[in-house]
Structure formats: structure tokens, C-alpha cells
Amino acid sequence: MILLGTGTSHGVPIIGCHCPICLSGHPRNQRTRSGVAVRAPEGTFLIDTSPELRIQLLREKVEMVHAAIFTHSHADHIFGLDDLRLFGYRMTHAVPLYCEEIVERQIRAAFSYAFLPPNPELHMGALPKLELRRIGLEPFELLGLTIQPLRLLHGTLPVLGFRFGNVAFCTDVSEIPEETYPLLEGLDVLIVDALREKPHATHFGIPQALAVVERVRPRRTYLTHVSHHLDYEITNARLPEGVELAYDGLRIEY
Template sequence: MNAKLTFLGTGTSMGVPTLGCPCAVCANARVPGSRNRRTRPSVRISYPDAADPARTRNVLIDTGPDFHAQAIACDVWGVDAVLYTHGHADHILGMDDLRPLSFAQREGLPLYADEPTADTIERIFEYTFRKEKRYPTSARVHMNRLPDEPGTKVDLFGATFLRVPVMHGRQRIAGYRVGTAAYLTDMSDIPEESYPLLQGLDILILDALRREPHPTHSHLENSVALVEKFAPRRAYFTHISHDLDHEPTNAELPAHIKLAHDGLTLEFNIAPESV
């Protein structure tokens, strides 16, 4: 079953252009159509509903503070579920923008997150999750808490999303694999227990913040080495800062590795894989 993965955003937590920065990449990012223009990181995965192939389902991974603009730019007309990687601002603060997309959902739009992330979302958006005196036009969502275990399964409309634990500095957070694609943003390292979940990939998406090492994010050289380790057919880097200029950086990377850019859409097989 074919699916499409769209990068809604590919930037670091401060975005590109970074406020107040006069560097050449940030200047270029202000030019309309520049691939250096990077909003906060998120992806949409679109695929046919297994029970009703004429119906397209849309699953998001994270809703950052740029989600409203991303949804307009990428024609996000509907969302059927959201998976969260962790509770940092650049990954959750757009949750409230799900409101108009959730109103038609009788049972509420399902959100999936581990315990710490769910706690953070419910605290920040208390008015959405409260049981009494609930704000009348709050997003109609319900939280599903996931165990922090490799391979935890979330079955959504005929596709299986597998939790892939990664390290974000000292914090253990989630990446996700679905079919032949894996999305691992905000990672500095991958624990060995996650290795079996990253075999036989068509697409591997990794954090690649900058050229220099960083305490909580993978850098360019390390991400290239991880691609060589797991040997996907193709790889794309995300969560990119203004240290990496899109075209010159792509020119130096191996042919099967590219920097992603906002709005890039990839096709892959979403059929359940044995891992």
C-alpha cells in the first residue's frame, strides 16, 4: 500500500531564518521559495484507509508552533491522528490549531504520546483537557498514553506505527517507524535496543542540526555515519539549523542522502513490515 510523507517543517527549534540573525543562510531564507526557509519540524503521512481505500487518512507526527501556516502551505484539510515524539515547545505548541480539524470528529481526534509528553501537553492545554467548565470551542481530542518500549504498536486505519526510542541528549524520546519509513527527529544517539526496528528501510529520516557536534542533537557527520550503519535505500535529514546551506550541503552529500526541505513529499510502502 503506497503512502506519502510530507515534511511540514524541517527546521530547528528557532526556525530559519532565525530571529535577529544576519547570516547568509538566514538572508537567503527570506527569499520566496528558498529551501533554506525552515519551519519547526513535523511530518504528515497520508495513505488509503484499509477498510475504505477511497478514503485518505492523514496522520501527523508532532504539531509545532508553525502548524497553522504549515497546514495552509501543504493543504492539510483533515487530520485523523497525531503521534508525539516529546514535549518540547517546537513539537507540541501547535496542538491548539487542531481545533477546526477536530470539530467534526464525534469521538475526538486521537493523540498518542508517552507519559511525560502527555503530562506536558495536558498541563499546557489544561483548558482543553479539563473535565468540568471546559472551554466550549476547545479542540475535541483525547490522549492515548504509550509505554516507553521499543516496538510499541499504534494501529491506525490499517497501518502500524512502531515506537522507536532514541536519545535526545539525556532524555529518551520517541521516533516512529511505519512500513518502510522511519522518522527520528531530535536525536543525538540511537540505543541498541532500537536497531532491529531500523532494518530494511526504504527511507530513514534523521536529525542533522549542524556541522559541529551538539549535546542533544546529531550533527551532519554523525548522521551520515548512521545512514551507513542502517543502510536505507535513501535518507533525508531534518531539524536543520542555519549552519547548513541547502544546496551546497546537498552537493557534498552522497547521492542517496539529502537535506529535506519544507513541503518535500516522498512516496513509500506503508504495508506492515516484519522487524
């Protein structure tokens, strides 16, 4: 799997910000919006479609996407959806999108043009071909992998994380319900939200993320959805063994 983006909703650097991290030349302090590409046995799927999706796929040389699954419908997680138009054209069938009902409603509203009846006046490939598939908390099969949805809370908003094999991806989370913790046992890799040092209303800070690590005890942990408050090298130097900041382009075996 490839972490396509590991930044907050503003990305890093932030437009107009002159802090040391936003001005840093370190490539791992440059963070696009959140997203993941997973190379499954039968193809590649995405977790979320960030506004920088096209740039991310070109950067990581991901040439084909067969499906997408969604954690939630905030703009920084869905607004690259039209970039899937190319893949529906190449496959000659709709790209399946797996999401909860509330996310489906918001995708249909934000991309209403993609769900209009066929228009013979439009050339092939003019509109995305998308097929929404409803998911809940039950495991489902996707491209040869079993995906286990994980209920998380993003402030008061219920969102999803996902586990496949011994990897779990939990972005945009400020609370993990008790019933989710058993699904996080035996992880090789945990990728979890850690916005900054201080607490936040809708995201874990580093102390909250480390408390989850202490409870779950994965072999390795990567902190994602990182803001411009955290310098890559300085932060990693003080994190415990087995925990480090994620970065755009990070490849993880699973």
C-alpha cells in the same frame, strides 16, 4: 507523507540573524519547526504539532487531520496543538493523541484548558476535543498503518522516533540505543536529525547522521531538524549519494 517542517526550534531564518542563510532567498533555506503529515489508508495523522502548524497545513493543502503522534514534548513539537481544535469539531469526536506518559503529563499541563470538564456556557468548538492515548515501545495500529515506536535519546531525554512500512522518522536524536538498530533494518527511507556540521549535545551533526546511514544503509536518507548553519545547495553538493537535506513541503512515497 509530507514533511511540514524541517527546521530547528528557532526555525530558519532566525529572528534578528543576518547570516547568509537567514538572508537567503532560496525557498529551501526557509525552514519551519519540525512536523510531518502522513496520509494513511484511513485518514491523515501528524507526527508532532509545531507552532506553525496552521500555516504548514494551509501551505500543503492538508484539509483534515484525524490523529497525532508525538516524539516528545519540547515546545517546538507540541505548541501547535490547539490548531487541532477545528478537526475535533468537524469529526464530532475527540482527536486521538498518541504519546508516552511524560509527554501526556506535559501536554495536560501546557493545555490544561482543553481537559477541563464540559462548560455549557462555551459554544461548540471553543475548546479542543482531545483524547490522550498512552503508547510505549510496542507497535500499534493507526488509521490502517502499523506504527513501530523507536527509542531514541535526545541528550539524556528518552524520546521516540517512528517507523511505518519501510520509512523511519528520527528527529531530535543524539544517540540511537543498540536495541533500536534492528528496527531500522531494510529501510527505503530514513529521515534523521542533522542539526549542523559540528557535534551538539542533544542532536546529531552531519558526521553522526552519516555514521547511522553507513550502519543502517537505507535506500534514501533525508536530513532534518536543520539549522541556519547548513545551506541547502552547498550542503547537498558534498553529501554522499542517496543522502540530502530535507526541506519543508518534501513529499515522500512509502
